[in-house]
Structure formats: C-alpha cells, structure tokens
Amino acid sequence: HANMKPYDVRLHKLRGFPGAVRSSQAIKKCIEGSDLLTGKLKQKVQDAYSMRSTPQVIGAAHDAVAFARKQVETELNGVGDNPIFIPEDKVTLTGANFQGTPVSLPMDMIGAAVTMVCVLSERRMNRLNNPALSVGLPAFLTKGAGMFSGLMLSQYTADMMIVEQRILSMPASIQSIPAAADQEDFVSMGMNTAIKNAQILDNAYGILGIEFMAAAQALDFRNHQTGKGVAKAKEVIRKYVDFLDVDRPLYTDHNKMKELVKSCEILEEVEKTIGSLE
Structure with missing residues (x-):
C-alpha cells in the first residue's frame, strides 16, 4: 500500500543521479496497471525510508557498478606490465602499472553497495512481517500467528547473512x-576483495530470494489489482515455492529462491511482459 509519489521520475531527474532515474523508472514500470496508481487505496503521506528512498539507494548501487565496470574494462584493455617496453620510442620504463588499487578500490565499493541493497531488502521484509507496519497483513505472514511461525525464521536467516556481509x-x-x-x-590486496565479494554476492542471492518469497506470500493476502510486472514476478515465484499455509521447514524454499534469483528468471520473465527495465 505504498505511496507512489517517491517513484516519480521527475523527482530524480531534478537531483541528477542516473542510477536513481533508472531505478525509479524500473519500479514504476513494474507497478503499471496496479490499483496503487489509481487512488483507490488509502496511502500514508510518507512511507518509511526503506520504502521511499529505494530509488536513491538502489540507484547509488547502480552508479557504483557502472563506475567499477569502467575501471575493470580499462584494466583489462590496458598494459599492466613492469617493465614496459615502448619499441617506437626505444625506451624501457619501469613503474607500477601492476598496482591493483584502481580495481580493488571500486570492487570494495561494490561489496559495500551489494550489502547496502541487502540491508534495504531485509528492512522491507521486516515491514511485511511486522503487523504494526504492514497495513493489514497478518503477523509473520501466516494466518495462524501464535500457533505458526510463518516467515519469522526466514527473517533470522536473512539477518544472519547480512551480518556476514557487513563483516566482509x-x-x-x-x-x-x-x-x-x-x-x-x-599493495592493493585486490585478491582479498575478489574473494570476499564472491561471498557477499552469494549471500545477496539468498537475502533477496527471501524478500521475494515474503512479497509473494504478502500478495496472496491482498485483494487489490497488482501491476503487470509484479503479477508476473509472483507467477514465476509460485512455480518454485508454494504459499505457506501451515508451517513447514523452509530451508528448501530458501535454497530454491536463492537459485531463482541467481538465474535471473524473474527479471527475464518480467521484462518479457513489460519490456526492458534499463
């Protein structure tokens, strides 16, 4: 039941960050066709930061990735030897073009950016679980709160992985x-950056998978018309994970969702339905 004004692309064009512009457009495109845009649903004047600042936060991550990619491509196409022989000038130059900092520094930023996006994801998932914040959803997204745990322990799993990401x-x-x-x-310690980023990214697939699973569960408790992109995303999720009617061990669902996020199938199917989100 979010207020959709924070996703108006005009807001983000006025500030000027390309990532935020891209994110606001992508979110709005997924929501097209939803009752959230018609005024039929009552909305707060302002939602919590974890919702209304999503374009700014995810947009900053997009901008960080764009910078890091540029640095990596420059490195891959550049000369990193020592010494360097320049035959046309008949000169040998010794230097430090092997120094990895131009890559390791932006890669450190990517690790922080992915972790930041995951923290934001968990905060949204928390709002789905918490009946004081969820605008009418049942506690822990289960019809039997008190008897059933619902998705309470899924949040524990996401939190554990985020703690690991923060350390890394x-x-x-x-x-x-x-x-x-x-x-x-x-020295740049760039290999350490690469190794820890691999674990940060692996955790991210699991954390985002849990939010997707919670979002699908929440939508099953709603009765308003959703956006076409949102409906397609939920349809894909339901191919792999069933509605949580009564408690069951959820680790298999978590693992399925992690692999689903990693495969990009949700994104690909959504884009087949509503067009590119770039």
Missing part, C-alpha cells in the same frame, strides 16, 4: 602489509 564489507584496499624487505610496501 570492510575494505581490503586499506589493509596493505609491507613485504619484500619493504620494497613492496603498499
């Missing part, structure tokens, strides 16, 4: 340890 989001690029008799006295 400490930058590696500032962790240099001198070696080689202090000749190599400042």
